[in-house]
Amino acid sequence: MCGQGLRLRALAMRFGAVQALAGIDLEVAQGERRVLLGTNGAGKTTLFNLIAGELQPTQGLIEWMGRPLAGLAPHQRARLGVARTYQSSALLETLSVRDNLVLAVLGARGRQWGMWPLKGGDGAVLAAVAQARAGGLGALLDSSAGLLSHGQRRQLEIAMALAQQPRLLLLDEPAAGLSPAERPALIASLRALPRSLTLLMIEHDMDVALALADRVTVMRDGRIVAEGTPAQVRADPAVQAIYLGGGGHG
Numbered sequence: 206m207c208g209q210g211l212r213l214r215a216l217a218m219r220f221g222a223v224q225a226l227a228g229i230d231l232e233v234a235q236g237e238r239r240v241l242l243g244t245n246g247a248g249k250t251t252l253f254n255l256i257a258g259e260l261q262p263t264q265g266l267i268e269w270m271g272r273p274l275a276g277l278a279p280h281q282r283a284r285l286g287v288a289r290t291y292q293s294s295a296l297l298e299t300l301s302v303r304d305n306l307v308l309a310v311l312g313a314r315g316r317q318w319g320m321w322p323l324k325g326g327d328g329a330v331l332a333a334v335a336q337a338r339a340g341g342l343g344a345l346l347d348s349s350a351g352l353l354s355h356g357q358r359r360q361l362e363i364a365m366a367l368a369q370q371p372r373l374l375l376l377d378e379p380a381a382g383l384s385p386a387e388r389p390a391l392i393a394s395l396r397a398l399p400r401s402l403t404l405l406m407i408e409h410d411m412d413v414a415l416a417l418a419d420r421v422t423v424m425r426d427g428r429i430v431a432e433g434t435p436a437q438v439r440a441d442p443a444v445q446a447i448y449l450g451g452g453g454h455g
Contacts, residue, residue: 209271210235210403211256211373216265218251218427225251227427229265236400240414241407242438243424244447249407252424253375256405257289258282269373286372290362290379298351302342302361305350306333309365333368340364340394356387360394367398374398376406380413392416411448415439423447 211233218226226248233239241249254260256267258279267274274282296305310329334346340360345353350361359379366374379395380388388410395417398404408414414421415435423431423444431441438444 210237210269211405212266212268213252213256214266214268216252216255216267217263218248218255218260219263225427226255226262229427229429231422231429233403233405235270235403238404238417238419239406240418240421241405241424242409242411242414242421242444244409246426247424248427249424250377251427253289253377253405253407256282257287257375283369283371286370287375288366288369288371288373289375289377290366291377295365296350296353296358296361298349300350301347302337302350302353303334303346305361305365306330306337306368309333309368312369329368329370332370333364336364336367336394337361339397341390354387355382356384356391359383359391363394371402373403373405376404378407378409380408380410388413411439 213229213231216226216229243249255262258277269285307330310333342357342360380391418435421435421438422429423438425447431438431444
């Protein structure tokens with residue numbers, strides 16, 4: 206892993222009297238798989254919202270590939286290669302899996318449904334379909350998205366984010382709600398992503414997180430309390446206190 210990636214300096218966010226983030230310093234190398242761990246309220250989703258441009262920080266710096274992102278709207282950051290998924294589903298349930306993928310490609314190109322009919326041979330659509338197949342959705346491409354299981358929906362959401370051809374992918378709790386039987390497929394599909402893609406992922410499940418991460422950052426109450434390799438984080442007393450000792454509201 207080399208080159209410029211994501212860089213946060215003294216990043217802070219306040220909502221009235223609540224300090225959601227308190228001076229976050231974070232560097233994620235290009236091509237790295239970084240996982241953010243922490244209990245509810247630790248500030249992880251707020252951090253994602255700041256990186257994606259859905260919120261503007263109270264103070265601090267966000268750089269991607271050496272470029273400051275201050276003042277850029279989400280669609281402008283998307284054009285710089287930043288994409289994300291959400292905790293809650295963003296699928297159009299009455300449309301097929303394939304049509305959801307086509308819409309994601311259209312959105313990445315600044316077009317709306319019906320403005321530019323995509324043909325089956327479009328390269329971006331083919332790539333999105335290939336990702337969906339890799340996630341186990343090959344037999345469901347023409348099925349309604351509303352009929353998918355929770356795990357299948359997560360795989361489709363990831364394929365839709367990848368349809369934007371990002372260089373930085375923010376995954377917000379992709380394993381949330383998955384059964385133990387569904388998690389190996391998710392882990393396998395994420396491990397198979399190319400190293401040209403930088404991955405920053407929020408995850409509550411430590412086993413899933415440590416199976417995917419090059420490095421792990423642990424947050425609590427808007428601050429970073431631990432950082433290191435999966436083995437280092439697993440052995441860290443502060444992390445053990447948070448996850449095993451009822452370490453606060455997070």
